[in-house]
Amino acid sequence: MGAFLINGGYRLEGKLKVQGSKNASLPILAATILNSNKNIIKNMPDIIDISVMMSILRILGAKVLRIDDGVIVDTSNVDKWEVPEILMRKMRSSIILMGPLLAKFGRVRVSYPGGCEIGPRPIDLHLKGLAALGVEIKEGYGFITAETGKLKGNDIHLDFPSVGATENLMIAAALAEGRTVIRNAAKEPEIIDLQNFLNRMGCQIRGAGTDTIKITGCKIEDLKPVDEYSVIPDRIAAGTYLIACAATKGHVILENVISEHIEPLLAKMREMGCNINSYNDRIELTAEEPLKALENLRTLPYPGFPTDLQAPMMSLLSIAEGTSVIIETIFENRFKHAEELRRMGANIKINGNTAIITGVKKLTGAVVEAKDLRAGAALVIAGLCAEGTTVVEGISHIERGYENFDRNLQNLGARITRID
Numbered sequence: 001m002g003a004f005l006i007n008g009g010y011r012l013e014g015k016l017k018v019q020g021s022k023n024a025s026l027p028i029l030a031a032t033i034l035n036s037n038k039n040i041i042k043n044m045p046d047i048i049d050i051s052v053m054m055s056i057l058r059i060l061g062a063k064v065l066r067i068d069d070g071v072i073v074d075t076s077n078v079d080k081w082e083v084p085e086i087l088m089r090k091m092r093s094s095i096i097l098m099g100p101l102l103a104k105f106g107r108v109r110v111s112y113p114g115g116c117e118i119g120p121r122p123i124d125l126h127l128k129g130l131a132a133l134g135v136e137i138k139e140g141y142g143f144i145t146a147e148t149g150k151l152k153g154n155d156i157h158l159d160f161p162s163v164g165a166t167e168n169l170m171i172a173a174a175l176a177e178g179r180t181v182i183r184n185a186a187k188e189p190e191i192i193d194l195q196n197f198l199n200r201m202g203c204q205i206r207g208a209g210t211d212t213i214k215i216t217g218c219k220i221e222d223l224k225p226v227d228e229y230s231v232i233p234d235r236i237a238a239g240t241y242l243i244a245c246a247a248t249k250g251h252v253i254l255e256n257v258i259s260e261h262i263e264p265l266l267a268k269m270r271e272m273g274c275n276i277n278s279y280n281d282r283i284e285l286t287a288e289e290p291l292k293a294l295e296n297l298r299t300l301p302y303p304g305f306p307t308d309l310q311a312p313m314m315s316l317l318s319i320a321e322g323t324s325v326i327i328e329t330i331f332e333n334r335f336k337h338a339e340e341l342r343r344m345g346a347n348i349k350i351n352g353n354t355a356i357i358t359g360v361k362k363l364t365g366a367v368v369e370a371k372d373l374r375a376g377a378a379l380v381i382a383g384l385c386a387e388g389t390t391v392v393e394g395i396s397h398i399e400r401g402y403e404n405f406d407r408n409l410q411n412l413g414a415r416i417t418r419i420d
């Protein structure tokens, strides 16, 4: 496993074009199974999770080709409905393949998915929703086998606005007989992107971005290829770079962003004292003054503060003036980075889902381990502003979601090198 070696204390300065969204790309790739056709998708990041999804599609029979800034996916020869366990377990999004495979073949066999270890991640809402669409589900020996004569539209109320369950059900219902309504649906921007992509192939979906999504099922033969689609920018990657900039008292301009998607973060960073100018597709951040602590940072479903930026924010709050409180409401065990930050001199107390962070004057370099994707990004940020040398181990987690993380940071002036 590789590591990042960071010499801290250098200001980030310059311009950066942000990658396409991991969490939008993954369900969109899975959805290409529906139209049995050639699709060209741009702004798709070159990261491990996308490579895993591409491998799964190939195993199912698709032709998948990386092109500059995107992929071509031809699903006309997809003829398998079983996903190998080894690939299922590599990421969480593999579960999103259930919807499209059921829609296309009326059957699917998968194992339980993998993904970041941030607490229990059940899939009961996915399975309950699919059962409501007429799917018979059998679980046993670590596998899920699901079958349906024909998917039938239904009214589904999600107990929680799960991002993945909303996506899985949208894709399955796109080819179900009749109308499906998903209530208490997730409202994340990635859901809107999936709706836009599905509608481009001829599906009939409305309401994404609100808590009620209405889907009129259509026939597989009515679907068409998607000649060119561009995935939305990655709001979590953009947020990570903004936080890194603030931690080093830097000045960056991010391009390829949708500012509105990052507003929940920008509001908190302004509260801390960052100077931010946001335009539609560009954000400029300067952090010169000492940053202030946040009394209340609560992770919530969109448009609340994203759980995926909680770890990076904890690094920043570690060096803010005063005492901050973070409440993690989405995942049960998403504070593993706190222990590693403490090794770097951070003052963090954890009590259940609450973290109390008393800002220190400076962090100091140490050898730390990335235990999940965003925790890894958080440790890199800590290393960038710490005094001395930091080694972040376990960077394969980081490379699941960030494209050229070290090179992008180097281009902004960071002293970071990858060591194998």
Ligand SMILES: CC(=O)N[C@H]1[C@@H](OP(=O)(O)OP(=O)(O)OC[C@H]2O[C@@H](n3ccc(=O)[nH]c3=O)[C@H](O)[C@@H]2O)O[C@H](CO)[C@@H](O)[C@@H]1O
Pocket (backbone or CB within 6 Å): 022, 023, 024, 026, 092, 093, 120, 121, 122, 123, 124, 125, 126, 127, 160, 161, 162, 163, 164, 165, 186, 307, 308, 330, 331, 332
């Ligand atoms: C690939 C992708 O898009 N990943 C994102 C997606 O993950 P993911 O889609 O897995 O997240 P969910 O929105 O489903 O999970 C949110 C909460 O719901 C619970 N839950 C979920 C499904 C279910 O069947 N039962 C259940 O109890 C989860 O345990 C968690 O506590 O949204 C998360 C929340 O914004 C983000 O952190 C992840 O980056």
Ligand SMILES: C=C(OP(=O)(O)O)C(=O)O
Pocket (backbone or CB within 6 Å): 023, 091, 092, 093, 114, 115, 116, 308, 373, 374, 401
């Ligand atoms: C938790 C994340 O990813 P996944 O759901 O793919 O594990 C993430 O992107 O922060």
